[in-house]
Amino acid sequence: MSAPRITTVLVANRGEIACRVMRTAKAMGLTTVAVHSATDRQARHSREADICVDLGGSKAADSYLQIDKLIAAAQASGAQAIHPGYGFLSENAGFARAIEAAGLIFLGPPASAIDAMGSKSAAKALMETAGVPLVPGYHGAEQDLETFRLACERIGYPVLLKATAGGGGKGMKVVEHVGELAQALASAQREALSSFGDSRMLVEKYLLKPRHVEIQVFADQHGHCLYLNERDCSIQRRHQKVVEEAPAPGLSPAQRQAMGESAVRAAQAIGYVGAGTVEFLLDARGEFFFMEMNTRLQVEHPVTEAITGLDLVAWQIRVAQGEALPMTQAQVPLHGHAIEVRLYAEDPGHDFLPAAGRLALYRESAPGPGRRVDSGVAQGDVISPFYDPMLGKLIAWGENREQARLRLLAMLDEFAIGGLKTNIGFLRRIIAHPAFAEAQLDTGFIPRHQAQLLPAPGELSDEFWEAAAQAFIQSQPALQRDDERDSPWAATTGLRLGLAAQTSLHLSCEEQDRAVNLAPDGAELHGEYLHRTQQGVRRQHRAIRQGDSLYLHWGGELHCIKAYDPIAAADASHSQQGGLTAPMNGSIVRVLVEVGQQVEAGAQLVVLEAMKMEHSIRAPEAGVVKALFCAEGEMVSEGSALVELE
Numbered sequence: 187m188s189a190p191r192i193t194t195v196l197v198a199n200r201g202e203i204a205c206r207v208m209r210t211a212k213a214m215g216l217t218t219v220a221v222h223s224a225t226d227r228q229a230r231h232s233r234e235a236d237i238c239v240d241l242g243g244s245k246a247a248d249s250y251l252q253i254d255k256l257i258a259a260a261q262a263s264g265a266q267a268i269h270p271g272y273g274f275l276s277e278n279a280g281f282a283r284a285i286e287a288a289g290l291i292f293l294g295p296p297a298s299a300i301d302a303m304g305s306k307s308a309a310k311a312l313m314e315t316a317g318v319p320l321v322p323g324y325h326g327a328e329q330d331l332e333t334f335r336l337a338c339e340r341i342g343y344p345v346l347l348k349a350t351a352g353g354g355g356k357g358m359k360v361v362e363h364v365g366e367l368a369q370a371l372a373s374a375q376r377e378a379l380s381s382f383g384d385s386r387m388l389v390e391k392y393l394l395k396p397r398h399v400e401i402q403v404f405a406d407q408h409g410h411c412l413y414l415n416e417r418d419c420s421i422q423r424r425h426q427k428v429v430e431e432a433p434a435p436g437l438s439p440a441q442r443q444a445m446g447e448s449a450v451r452a453a454q455a456i457g458y459v460g461a462g463t464v465e466f467l468l469d470a471r472g473e474f475f476f477m478e479m480n481t482r483l484q485v486e487h488p489v490t491e492a493i494t495g496l497d498l499v500a501w502q503i504r505v506a507q508g509e510a511l512p513m514t515q516a517q518v519p520l521h522g523h524a525i526e527v528r529l530y531a532e533d534p535g536h537d538f539l540p541a542a543g544r545l546a547l548y549r550e551s552a553p554g555p556g557r558r559v560d561s562g563v564a565q566g567d568v569i570s571p572f573y574d575p576m577l578g579k580l581i582a583w584g585e586n587r588e589q590a591r592l593r594l595l596a597m598l599d600e601f602a603i604g605g606l607k608t609n610i611g612f613l614r615r616i617i618a619h620p621a622f623a624e625a626q627l628d629t630g631f632i633p634r635h636q637a638q639l640l641p642a643p644g645e646l647s648d649e650f651w652e653a654a655a656q657a658f659i660q661s662q663p664a665l666q667r668d669d670e671r672d673s674p675w676a677a678t679t680g681l682r683l684g685l686a687a688q689t690s691l692h693l694s695c696e697e698q699d700r701a702v703n704l705a706p707d708g709a710e711l712h713g714e715y716l717h718r719t720q721q722g723v724r725r726q727h728r729a730i731r732q733g734d735s736l737y738l739h740w741g742g743e744l745h746c747i748k749a750y751d752p753i754a755a756a757d758a759s760h761s762q763q764g765g766l767t768a769p770m771n772g773s774i775v776r777v778l779v780e781v782g783q784q785v786e787a788g789a790q791l792v793v794l795e796a797m798k799m800e801h802s803i804r805a806p807e808a809g810v811v812k813a814l815f816c817a818e819g820e821m822v823s824e825g826s827a828l829v830e831l832e
């Protein structure tokens with residue numbers, strides 16, 4: 187049979203991964219087809235594709251998860267192959283089968299391999315027989331509380347409940363002792379049902395301080411399977427990866443080989459073809475245990491690409507056309523070190539709630555050797571609450587780990603994002619942390635260093651306010667008109683020229699405000715940099731003006747400064763006192779209090795489900811429930827009042 191020719195590829199995804207897949211497809215001379223929801227009509231992946239097909243709808247279920255529409259889009263646009271990206275339908279065997287049934291090529295493994303690994307419990311049973319080591323646990327069919335109680339007793343607390351259909355940390359709960367089991371099981375089952383339409387659970391011994399080390403495997407259609415080294419993804423928050431790197435620091439060549447060969451056995455046991463990842467937990471003694479296999483391209487694949495020099499998407503396309511893998515195991519390169527961070531629109535100051543809104547400012551780090559940015563957004567784009575809030579990934583490569591780490595820090599410093607909250611400061615604090623620099627990696631890293639990684643917002647310094655005022659006044663749009671740039675009236679040192687002599691400014695920044703008296707000089711704005719001179723030392727701070735906001739880089743973070751608005755401030759303080767509002771659009775799954783009830787500080791009041799995760803609304807301080815504005819099952823919108831406390 188002659189190999190099928192692929193000339194046009196449809197990407198059934200959005201955001202950074204859609205852009206990333208299309209980049210390789212274009213470089214291979216292929217035509218790219220994007221699909222998009224109604225909300226994503228102007229999204230970057232739609233803009234970058236050669237051909238676009240509108241799926242309509244907003245929610246994933248009405249757009250990116252519509253198998254029939256995706257296949258019709260491929261047929262209408264002349265695509266022979268569909269790349270699923272990650273998430274959405276990437277591990278849906280039904281999608282793979284429907285694509286094949288339509289005579290098209292699925293750029294992923296055979297549907298049977300997806301099925302084999304689709305259920306974590308079935309996968310474990312299979313791996314057990316293939317001789318791959320497992321974490322002690324229970325992954326049977328019985329799902330009643332009593333079965334779990336007995337299983338937990340046998341394996342010993344703490345334990346970890348996991349959704350068998352799970353992914354993305356959803357439906358996962360640590361249980362410390364038997365008293366917590368019933369409630370944790372019920373909550374995990376609810377989350378699993380709403381995320382995956384399947385409430386089945388398994389339970390594992392919860393290993394303390396393990397490392398997450400995963401093996402990238404790649405197989406062709408001729409029975410040849412390679413491992414492309416490992417990635418360490420131990421830096422996690424709530425069991426979700428935040429930082430990934432390759433190779434895993436300290437892993438010996440013998441361990442790499444043992445894990446690699448185990449991963450290849452796992453892939454071969456299910457007739458795998460294409461790119462896949464076998465995830466292991468590595469304990470302090472160097473023993474490793476199979477967790478699961480992801481039958482798709484992973485978010486963190488770029489670190490593997492960086493140390494091997496291979497393009498995994500190009501390999502996916504070539505393998506799908508019947509080509510053989512071009513090297514032997516011994517020829518797989520491992521050169522230097524790479525680190526990736528995941529950039530999210532979320533608010534680390536408020537329990538990492540996803541943020542939605544317009545990217546008023548979005549500047550990426552400058553391109554350069556060893557630097558890679560995979561992103562799916564541009565300045566002015568609107569981040570909608572309908573999809574995963576990941577904006578992109580920053581990947582740095584170096585000859586060694588320290589070089590990669592410092593390069594990544596530089597990239598993080600150059601990034602400038604405004605208009606919505608992101609985790610960029612949090613990422614910077616992780617990468618800059620001495621324990622990270624020393625590669626003290628395990629899954630407890632973030633909780634252990636919580637105090638330094640998520641410091642309580644401190645009072646902004648006098649110096650900051652002074653610099654902010656200088657930059658603010660000098661960047662006033664009226665003084666920055668292009669056509670007047672050469673006029674003495676447009677000079678940014680407005681004060682010295684004696685323009686409307688404003689000597690005091692009332693500014694606000696991150697819920698703080700200050701009336702600042704302007705110092706007569708000492709700071710000058712040159713382009714997008716504020717130069718401050720003190721005792722003969724001149725320092726530069728990035729200062730970017732966007733409309734009524736000034737973004738000032740200070741102390742390793744970008745701060746957004748505005749003219750103080752007393753009305754907005756009054757609104758904000760009202761909503762902070764007493765009234766507890768929905769942090770985002772979602773539905774109320776539980777109301778745990780009644781009107782008149784006395785509650786302690788930190789007590790759970792209401793559970794909101796949004797973006798497929800449960801979020802607890804808690805009492806900020808002790809009080810009495812004065813009013814309830816929501817009921818179980820109700821949909822609520824962001825900002826709407828839920829509970830009033832007195």
Ligand code: ADP
Nearest residue numbers: 321352353354355356390391392393398425629
């Ligand atoms: P998901 O598919 O939802 O991402 P995984 O099974 O891949 O869930 O686990 C995610 C993370 O949770 C792992 O990377 C690891 O940090 C942690 N984890 C999973 N199982 C265990 C365990 N038995 N003990 C300790 N940590 C675990």
